[in-house]
Amino acid sequence: MEFLANLLPAGLMAHAPALVVVVPLVAAAIAAFMPNGKAGWAVAMVTATIVAVFSLALLGAVAGEGVISYAMGGWAPPAGIEYRIDALNIAVLLLVGILGFLCVIYALPSVADEIAEDKQGLFYSAFLVCFAGLLGVTITGDAFNVFVFLEISSLSAYTIIAMGAGKDRRALTAAYNYLILGTIGATFFVIGVGFLYMATGSLNMADIARILAENGHDRVTQAAFAFIIVGLGLKAAMFPLHMWLPNAYAFAPNFVTAFLASTATKVAFYALVRFLFSVFNPEVNFVDLSLTWVFAVAGVIAMFMASAQAIFQTDARRLLAYSSVAQVGYMMLGLGMGTVLGLQAGMLHLINHALMKGALFMALGAFALKFGVREIKDLAGLGRTMPISASAFTIAGLSLVGVPLTIGFDSKWYLIIAALDRGWWWAVAALILSSLLALIYIGRLLMVVWTETAPSHQGQQVKRTHAPIMMLIPMAVLAFANLYFFLDASFLVNLTEAAANAVMGD
């Protein structure tokens, strides 16, 4: 980690917490001036590279210094807005930075195919705003600032999802649905923050935590807790607040689905963890009760309900979207244990799930680019016609099931260890049974891809082809990560262990 801390010159490093958000925001404005998609993409690519480098450098700095605090505009916290990076949010910041970088590489051919040429510059502009918003939610230490960035990322996410209308008009209703539910979520969240402000007189999250610990809880803070959980739960697609997600993922442009699936819900989930464990104290009675009876229970129901719904889908992306809801259930179960091990397992699954779903949606995007595939039955024979993409798809799919030799196995292993540690035998059974459901729906996809013969066109077999190299590279990197981190899990395990200890350790 030592070399990471020295990645940037000291002058730049001092302002890295601000710049990591400001750079994509400025780039979004610049991208709006760009005359065509290529130029817009170039702006996005440069930005994503800078953000990835900054997040790596910040990882090194956090490993060295512990907590980094940056006072916006020189106004000292808690009065001013503080950007605060500790071991918990650096893990998420790194995830967003790296996956954003990989997704942008992937974007060029995919966006060129799916978005009208004159809209591409503005598309990249909206994407960069979304990117900046997600980074902002992750990095800020101010509760109201979380709301602002959450809305920045959501509003632009509605826009880029609706851009899928070029291929399928249902993207418009999907985006509208998401807009309504997302706005309700944001409203609930800001009401909760308002209650907290009323009760504590502070908006700085660390300061709120301190005041709550001193003054104890009353009805107002309990109401605040409920509003914040529902609001962020909606954004994170927590069962049963996930209704916006399947359509949004199924009809958005492929690049957008890959990006949002691997970052947006993860960031909202991080915000939830921050409030549950850092602002509120999990040892307080009502927080502890809601962890067990809301998070763990709803998580287990999600694991079964959403997996069962995934089995019966006909659209490939909708299937994976329902699977995402089920995977959020695993993370909720991890949190619901309310122990350091449980939180660590939840965070590990959060990162691993981003790596799996990123690769899966990227592969589906590649199939869609070459053959316009959307339905599961159209995946027939792709194992032979597009072998590289299909292999990446298979590795990530097996990882989603939790097969050994993939990181999915790691996540489930840690979840089971944490459940045993808590004495929740039923959770172990639920984890294993729902993995079997995952095996069914992933098996359905893989059977079609590998065992069925490719369709013939005018009497001739469809020829073997490959996705553009720009799509193959990020896809292969993610698929490789799915294998590599099984063999050497220490990096992710240390990262999430530090994250869990940062908010729950003694």
Added chain:
Amino acid sequence: MSPHIILRVVSKLLIPMIVIFGFYVQFHGDFGPGGGFQAGVIIAVAVILYALIFGIDEAKKAVPPKVVLWGSAAGVLLYAAVGLATLVMPFAGEAVNFLDYDALHPDQSHHAGQHYGILLVELGVLITVISVMLAIFYAFAGRVPDIPDEEW
């Protein structure tokens, strides 16, 4: 003669007043209620009133959609540029944080840097808000209905 002569004359009188009031709200924002958001909406209203009375095409000639698009990005850039400027301008020999306006002017006793900072930032907000309001108006007003009105 147009049948709407009274509307035309009255709105021609009103439009400059609305713009001046908008700027009043804008510059009042440094010290009290007001600022770029409110002023931006008020100034955009002047253009929207013009479009309502003289037609959307005339309004698009006065404020072209391209300018609206550029304006909405330029305002953000101005705001961010102030922040980036504070990063590269050391204050009292030391580097300051993002958007620390004190760096903009050495006269600390009158907080001159803070004055300049908020003025420029509010100007950025004003430009973006005017542009975005007009962009929304143009998008709705310029939309051709899927089914022509006569066929309802």
